[in-house]
Amino acid sequence: MTDHPTLSEFATNEATDSRPASQPSADETVTMTADERVATYLIEDQMADLTDAIREAVQNGIDSPGSSRVLVSISPERSLILDDGAGVDLESTEGRRNLSVLGAGSKQRADDETIGEWGIGKGAIIAKGAVRIWSHDTALCFDYRDRRDSGPWADVSGRDGQLVDADHHLEGMLVEIDHYKDEVPDSDSYRWRRYVRDLRKRFAYVQSRTSVSIVINGESVDNGDPLEAVADSPHPSLTRETEDAILALEYTPHEGLDIYSNGLYVTTKREYGLGGVVVSKGNLTLNFARNDIQSGCDRWQRIDSALEQARDDLYAEVSDDRLTAESREVMIEAMASESSDEQWADRKLFQLATESRISLEEIQAAPKIGWVDGAQKGADKLVERGYVVLDTSDAATQRLRDLATDEDTSITMPKTFDVGEQAESEGVWTGYHRIEDESQLNADQRRYLRFARVLASELGIERDVYYGEASADAWTDGRTYIVITDSAVTSRQRAVWMHDLYLVILHEAAHETSSQDRPSHGHHFESTYRSLVEDPGNRRSFAKLVQQVVDEGFQSMFKKYEATLRFE
Numbered sequence: 001m002t003d004h005p006t007l008s009e010f011a012t013n014e015a016t017d018s019r020p021a022s023q024p025s026a027d028e029t030v031t032m033t034a035d036e037r038v039a040t041y042l043i044e045d046q047m048a049d050l051t052d053a054i055r056e057a058v059q060n061g062i063d064s065p066g067s068s069r070v071l072v073s074i075s076p077e078r079s080l081i082l083d084d085g086a087g088v089d090l091e092s093t094e095g096r097r098n099l100s101v102l103g104a105g106s107k108q109r110a111d112d113e114t115i116g117e118w119g120i121g122k123g124a125i126i127a128k129g130a131v132r133i134w135s136h137d138t139a140l141c142f143d144y145r146d147r148r149d150s151g152p153w154a155d156v157s158g159r160d161g162q163l164v165d166a167d168h169h170l171e172g173m174l175v176e177i178d179h180y181k182d183e184v185p186d187s188d189s190y191r192w193r194r195y196v197r198d199l200r201k202r203f204a205y206v207q208s209r210t211s212v213s214i215v216i217n218g219e220s221v222d223n224g225d226p227l228e229a230v231a232d233s234p235h236p237s238l239t240r241e242t243e244d245a246i247l248a249l250e251y252t253p254h255e256g257l258d259i260y261s262n263g264l265y266v267t268t269k270r271e272y273g274l275g276g277v278v279v280s281k282g283n284l285t286l287n288f289a290r291n292d293i294q295s296g297c298d299r300w301q302r303i304d305s306a307l308e309q310a311r312d313d314l315y316a317e318v319s320d321d322r323l324t325a326e327s328r329e330v331m332i333e334a335m336a337s338e339s340s341d342e343q344w345a346d347r348k349l350f351q352l353a354t355e356s357r358i359s360l361e362e363i364q365a366a367p368k369i370g371w372v373d374g375a376q377k378g379a380d381k382l383v384e385r386g387y388v389v390l391d392t393s394d395a396a397t398q399r400l401r402d403l404a405t406d407e408d409t410s411i412t413m414p415k416t417f418d419v420g421e422q423a424e425s426e427g428v429w430t431g432y433h434r435i436e437d438e439s440q441l442n443a444d445q446r447r448y449l450r451f452a453r454v455l456a457s458e459l460g461i462e463r464d465v466y467y468g469e470a471s472a473d474a475w476t477d478g479r480t481y482i483v484i485t486d487s488a489v490t491s492r493q494r495a496v497w498m499h500d501l502y503l504v505i506l507h508e509a510a511h512e513t514s515s516q517d518r519p520s521h522g523h524h525f526e527s528t529y530r531s532l533v534e535d536p537g538n539r540r541s542f543a544k545l546v547q548q549v550v551d552e553g554f555q556s557m558f559k560k561y562e563a564t565l566r567f568e
Contacts, residue, residue, distance in 0.1 A: 050079075050183050051198050052289070053128040057081040057175040058203065059264070062212045064173060072216040074196060076187040078129070081175040087135035088173060090163060126159075129177040139166050147180055201258075202265040205279045209263035226260075226279040236317040237276070240310050245303045247310055249276040251318050253326040257307075259284075259293070267292050272311050273330035278303060308334075312343065320348040320357060328396035335360065336409040351394035353379035355442070360400075363388055364412065370419040371401060374491055378423025381469075385426060389419055393492065432475055432516055434468040434483050438565040441467055444492065447554060450563040451545075452484055452501050457561065458541045461509045474504050478513040498549070502542050506532040 054074065061070035064085025073080040125131055126142040130153045133140045139152065141164060146157035156162045185191035196217070203214040204223040214221045223229065229248035230237040237250035249257070252275030256268040260277060261284040285297035293300050315323075315331065323331075328349045335344055345364075348357035353372050363369060366388040372379045374393040382389050392398040404413040435441065441449065445467055453465045463476065468483040476482045488504045489497035510529035511519060519525075532538060548557045557563075 049195070050128050050177075050179065051195050051202070053125045053177065054079050054081065054199060055202050055264075055290075056124050057177070058214060060175070061085065061173065062206060062210055062214075067172070067212055069213045069215065072199070072214065074199065074217060076179070076184050076192060078179055079175075079177040081177075082172060084172045087171060088133075090133075090135055090138035090140055125175065125177065126161075128183045129179040131178070132176040133173065134166055134170055134176070135173040136171075137166050137169050139164050145180060148178065153178075203263070204265065205260045205277070206263035209279065209281070226277055229277045235275075236314060238310060238314050238317075240306065242303070242306045244281055244299050245306065246279045246281070247276070247303075247306065248278075249274050249307075249310055249314055251275070251314060251322075251327075253324050253330075261286060261290075261293075264290075266290065270326065271330065272307055273324075273327040274307075274311055274314065278307065315344075323347075323349065325395045329399055332396050332399050332403065336403045336406075336411055350397045350400055351391045352383050353389040353391050354383045355391070356383075358388065358390075360411070363390070364414065366414050368415050368417045369413065370417050370422065372419050378426070378428040379419050380486070381428035382419065382423055382426065385428070387422065388414075432468065432470040432472075432483070434466050436566075438467065441565070445486070446565060448484065448489060448497065448501060449565065450558050451498060451554070452482075452488075452505055454545060454557070454561045454563045455501060455505050455542070456482065456509075458545060459505065459509070459538050461505060463509070465505070472515070474508050475515045475519075476508040476511050478511050478515070482508040494549070495546075498546055499542075503533065506538070 054072065057079075058070050058072060058081055061067055061081055061083030064083050064087065067083045067085030070081065070083045072082075126144045130143040130148045131141065132152055140161050141152040141156055142159075142161040143153035143156045144158060148154065152162075152164050185195065200216055200219075200221040203216075203221050205226050207213050207222040208225060226246045226248050227239050227241065230239065230250040233250040233252075235251045237248075239249070240247040253270070253273040255275040256270040257272050257274050258268050258277045259266045260279040262280055262282055266284065266286060280299060280303060282299060284300050285294045286292065287294055311330075312334075315327065318327070331344050331347065331349055345360045348359045350358050350360070350363065352358050368388075370379070370382065370387065370389040371392055372389055374391065379389045379391075390397050390401070392401055400411070403409045403411050438446070438449070449465065449467045455461075456463060456465050461482075463479070464481045466481060466483045468475075468485055470483070470485050470487075472485065473488040474482060474484045482505060484501065484504060489500045491497055491500075507529055508515060510525055510532055512528075513520070545557070548560075552560075
């Protein structure tokens with residue numbers, strides 16, 4: 001048997017060290033570098049579209065020493081960006097290097113005096129068109145894709161640029177981008193209008209932070225003092241200023257929160273459940289594309305803490321019935337942490353099977369609770385009898401259920417009961433009750449009933465349609481009427497419930513005798529039902545109604561077919 005040294009013997013036994021003399025020592029330093037492909041990536045793939053390239057040119061103008069204004073002229077053919085700063089001496093080695101070497105220049109990531117961080121944006125500029133960079137008496141020209149055979153770009157291609165004498169002296173710097181055709185959307189399309197709109201948004205608060213004005217196609221893009229951004233908001237709002245940022249927040253969670261790094265737009269965040277703007281005082285640490293904040297950004301971490309506190313203060317001003325699904329999801333996520341579960345425990349954030357709201361305190365006070373996903377037989381009746389039945393078709397309520405089963409969260413919940421079994425034991429599934437007073441129906445039920453009446457008429461079913469309560473999806477006497485119930489629809493999504501009602505109405509129409517209690521579903525019924533469902537005329541009629549709803553909306557369609565309720 002071969003003897004093997006122990007780990008300690010192996011570590012100390014020089015005889016086991018058979019490393020060749022040429023093998024590097026473990027103490028040798030290895031430096032990570034980059035090859036030519038990285039330069040290609042930084043030029044071709046760094047930025048998503050033309051607006052990113054223009055943004056980089058504008059940023060360079062803002063950062064130019066002595067600059068007070070940057071003029072931008074943008075058209076589908078070309079973009080011109082002119083600043084009144086000190087410019088660059090292209091006749092000097094340093095000047096040429098700053099404009100031709102990716103990463104070269106005076107910009108530093110920790111430098112709040114400039115908006116740029118990397119000195120690599122010039123790579124994105126030459127990827128979007130034939131470029132001329134003119135400062136003082138010299139211009140530097142690039143045609144990266146070799147698409148031009150005349151003018152200053154006739155003899156250049158790829159990453160090789162050419163210096164040419166300018167016609168006259170120019171203070172500051174002019175960047176001309178003669179757009180490559182495939183980088184520009186159709187001038188009449190919404191995408192082109194969006195390009196111009198997005199450019200204006202990118203620099204909306206630059207002047208407030210740098211005192212450099214930005215003018216695009218003759219109009220200033222300055223939005224003024226960010227503290228005034230929500231001054232005229234019709235929604236609950238607040239402003240707050242910290243050492244790191246200006247916060248102007250309003251309760252418009254569907255719009256999201258626009259984040260500006262030192263006045264330059266970066267991204268829109270929706271996870272806070274707020275609208276408004278955040279303008280940092282100094283640069284945030286951004287990714288290469290400058291469209292997101294890097295993890296580990298110290299300044300953003302401090303801003304994030306201030307945002308959470310401001311959000312809590314703003315939510316306190318919003319009534320429970322005005323809280324959107326997005327906001328309620330944000331609040332339940334915060335409640336799952338140890339610091340916030342008591343703060344919002346009394347807010348009615350969660351949805352019952354009756355579509356009314358309930359608070360976490362009320363849920364936790366119940367001896368048992370039930371869960372349903374949308375409409376389920378008997379669930380609403382149980383709520384009316386005092387049971388807590390939560391509807392997980394609501395996103396915030398579903399999130400509560402997820403967190404309740406997560407061992408890492410601090411939310412405790414009561415034991416659960418089976419909704420179906422409880423409803424049956426309470427007797428809320430028995431009997432057939434037609435609702436005579438249709439004014440008692442809620443908005444969804446009224447819409448379902450009206451649509452079902454139009455359906456029956458257009459399908460040639462000569463039976464009156466009513467709304468009722470029963471364990472079944474619907475029932476009929478086989479001759480004069482059909483009664484639908486909440487169970488007839490399986491989802492609140494329009495496309496789903498319209499098709500549900502189509503099948504239910506045809507199902508009841510196939511019954512030639514009463515379908516209460518134990519209706520016959522024998523061969524004759526199945527044959528009749530199948531023929532009704534597969535009938536081309538019925539399919540066309542249903543498709544026509546659906547298209548009318550899509551084109552005109554329910555109210556217009558109901559008015560056209562005179563689909564009224566009994567109390568109207």
